[in-house]
Amino acid sequence: xxxxxxxxxxxxxxxxxxxxxxxxxxxxxxxxxxxxxxxxxxxxxxxxxxxxxxxxxxxxxxxxxxxxxxxxxxxxxxxxxxxxxxxxxxxxxxxxxxxxxxxxxxxxxxxxxxxxxxxxxxxxxxxxxxxxxxxxxxxxxxxxxxxxxxxxxxxxxxxxxxxxxxxxxxxxxxxxxxxxxxxxxxxxxxxxxxxxxxxxxxxxxxxxxxxxxxxxxxxxxxxxxxxxxxxxxxxxxxxxxxxxxxxxxxxxxxxxxxxxxxxxxxxxxxxxxxxxxxxxxxxxxxxxxxxxxxxxxxxxxxxxxxxxxxxxxxxxxxxxxxxxxxxxxxxxxxxxxxxxxxxxxxx
Numbered sequence: 540x541x542x543x544x545x546x547x548x549x550x551x552x553x554x555x556x557x558x559x560x561x562x563x564x565x566x567x568x569x570x571x572x573x574x575x576x577x578x579x580x581x582x583x584x585x586x587x588x589x590x591x592x593x594x595x596x597x598x599x600x601x602x603x604x605x606x607x608x609x610x611x612x613x614x615x616x617x618x619x620x621x622x623x624x625x626x627x628x629x630x631x632x633x634x635x636x637x638x639x640x641x642x643x644x645x646x647x648x649x650x651x652x653x654x655x656x657x658x659x660x661x662x663x664x665x666x667x668x669x670x671x672x673x674x675x676x677x678x679x680x681x682x683x684x685x686x687x688x689x690x691x692x693x694x695x696x697x698x699x700x701x702x703x704x705x706x707x708x709x710x711x712x713x714x715x716x717x718x719x720x721x722x723x724x725x726x727x728x729x730x731x732x733x734x735x736x737x738x739x740x741x742x743x744x745x746x747x748x749x750x751x752x753x754x755x756x757x758x759x760x761x762x763x764x765x766x767x768x769x770x771x772x773x774x775x776x777x778x779x780x781x782x783x784x785x786x787x788x789x790x791x792x793x794x795x796x797x798x799x800x801x802x803x804x805x806x807x808x809x810x811x812x813x814x815x816x817x818x819x820x821x822x823x824x825x826x827x828x829x830x831x832x833x834x835x836x837x838x839x840x841x842x843x844x845x846x847x848x849x850x851x852x853x854x855x856x857x858x859x860x861x862x863x864x865x866x867x868x869x870x871x872x873x874x875x876x877x878x879x880x881x882x883x884x885x886x
Contacts, residue, residue, distance in 0.1 A: 635670050635849065636670055636672050636847045636849070637670055637671060637672065637847050637849040637850065637851045638671070638672060638673055638675055638840070638841040638845045638847045638848070638849065638850050638851070639665035639666075639668065639671035639673065639674045639675065639851055639853050640675050640677055640837065640850050640851065640852050640853065640854070641658060641661040641662060641665060641674065641675070641676055641677065641852075641853050641854050642677045642679075642852070642854040643658060643676055643677065643678045643679070643680055643718065643721065644677075644678075644679045644680060645679075645680060646680065646681065646682070646683040647680055647682060647683030647684055647687050647688055647717045647718060647721070648683045648684050648687060649684065649686075649687060651683075652856070653680060653683065653687075654687060655686075655687040655688075655690035655691050655694075657854075657855040657856075658691050658721075658855075659690065659691060659694045660855045661853040661854050661855045662674060662691075662694060662695070662698055662706075662853075663694075663698065664853050665853040666698045666699075666701070666702040666704055667702070668851075668853075670851075671704065671851070671853075672704075672845050672846070672847040673704060673705045673706065673707060673844075673845040673847070674704060674705070674706040674707070674853075675706070675707050675708075675709055675837060675840055675841070675845075676706065676707070676708045676709070676721065676722065676725060677709050677711065677837055678708055678709065678710050678711065678714045678718050678721070678722055679710070679711040679712050679713060679714075680713065680714065680715070680717070680718035681713055681715050681716065681718070682715045682716025682717040682718050682719075682720075682738060683716070683717045683718070684717060685717055685720065685741065685792055685795070685796065687717065688717035688718070688720035688721050689720065689795070689799070691721045691724075692720055692721055692723070692724040692799055692803075695721070695724040695725065696724055699726075705726045705727075705845075706724075706725045706726055707725055707726055707727050707728070707729065707840055707844065707845075708721070708722035708725040708727070708728045708729065709729045709730075709835065709836060709837050709840055710722070710728065710729065710730040710731065710734045710736060710822065710831070711731070711734065712734060712735065713734065713735040713736075714728075714730070714734065714735070714736050715735055715736070715737060715738035715819050716738040716739070716740070719736060719737060719738065719739065719800070719830070720796055720799060720800070723799055723800045723802075723803035723804055724799070724803045725803070727832040727833075727844075728825075728830070728831040728832050729831070729832065729833060729834065729835035729836070729839070729840055730822030730825055730826065730831045730833075730834060730835075731822050731834065731836065732821065732822045732823040732834055733821055733822060733823075734821065734822035734825070735819050735820075735821065735822075736819060736820055736821070736822055736824075736825035736830055736831055737818060737819035737820050737825060737830060738817055738818070738819040739796055739797065739800060739814070739815045739816075739817065740793060740796075740815070740816065740817025741789045741792045741793045741796065742789070742817075743785060743788075743789055745771060745773055746773050747773055747776075747777060748773055748774055749774065749775065749776045752774065759774045759775055761774070761775060767781070767784075770784070770785075771785070793815075796815075797815050800815075804829060804830065807829040807832070808828070808829040808830070809827070809828045809829045811828065814828060814830075822834065837850070838850075
C-alpha cells in the first residue's frame with residue numbers, strides 16, 4: 540500500500556537543475572574569490588607589500604641599465620682618447636738606419652686620405668727622424684687638386700733643403716696629373732715599365748642643360764648682384780666672355796704645372812711638343828721622355844739606392860677613432876647650430 544512506503548523514499552527524488560545555473564556559478568567565482576580575500580585578515584598589507592617589492596625591483600633594473608650605459612660611454616671615450624693619442628707612425632726617436640715610406644694613394648684632395656695635410660705631416664716626421672736615410676713617396680694616384688699638389692711640391696723642396704736628405708718617388712700603377720706634380724719635385728722617379736705616367740694638363744668639366752630646358756619648356760630664373768655672379772651656372776647659356784675667362788684660368792694653372800715640372804726635372808726632359816699636352820705614357824715611354832729616371836720598385840730603391848732595406852711607414856692614416864670623433868664633433872656642431880636657431884635674433 541502507498542501508505543506503507545517509508546517517508547524517506549518520498550523525499551529522495553532528485554529535482555531538475557536549471558540550465559543556466561552552471562554559468563552563473565562560474566561568473567560568480569571571481570567575486571567569490573574577492574570576497575574571500577576581503578575576508579582574510581591583513582590582505583591590504585600583503586597587496587601593498589607586493590606592489591612595493593615590484594616597484595623596487597623595477598627601479599633596481601633601471602639603475603643597472605643606466606650604470607651600464609654610463610660605463611659603456613666611459614669605456615668608449617677612454618678608447619677614443621687612447622687611440623687618438625696613439626699614432627701609427629713611428630716615433631721620431633727611432634735611430635736605426637731605415638728607408639722612410641709615405642704612401643700617396645687615391646685622389647689627391649683636401650680631407651681625403653691623400654690630402655696635403657696628411658702627406659706633409661708624414662714627410663715632416665720622416666725628414667726629422669735621424670734614422671731615416673732617405674724618404675720615398677710611394678705613389679699610386681690618378682691625380683686630383685692642383686692646390687694640394689702644389690702645397691706638397693713646395694714642402695718637398697723646403698724639407699729637402701733643410702734636412703739635406705734625398706727624396707725619391709716610386710710609381711706603382713699610376714702617377715698622373717696632380718700626382719706627377721708631386722713626383723716632379725723629388726730627386727729621382729722610379730716606375731714600372733707598365734705604369735701610367737704624365738697627364739700634364741688641367742681640366743674643368745661640367746654640363747649644360749639649356750637645350751633640354753627649352754625642349755621641356757622650363758624657364759631659368761636666376762637673379763644675381765654682380766654681372767658675372769652666374770658664371771658657370773649649368774642652367775644658363777655660356778657666353779663667349781665667360782668661356783674666354785675660364786680658359787685663361789686653366790692656362791695659368793697649366794703654366795704653373797709646367798714650370799714645376801721643368802724646375803724639378805730640368806734638362807732630363809726631352810723637348811717634345813706633346814710633353815705638356817695632357818697625354819700620358821707607360822713607364823718605359825716616360826723614361827725615354829725624361830719624365831722618369833729608371834725602372835724599380837720600393838724594395839729595389841731601399842736596397843740598391845738608399846742602402847737601407849728596413850722600411851718604416853710614415854703615412855698618416857685616419858683611424859677608426861678619428862672618424863668617430865669627426866662624426867661625433869659634427870653631430871655636436873649640428874646640435875649647437877640648431878640650438879642657436881632657436882635663440883631670438885638681436886635687433
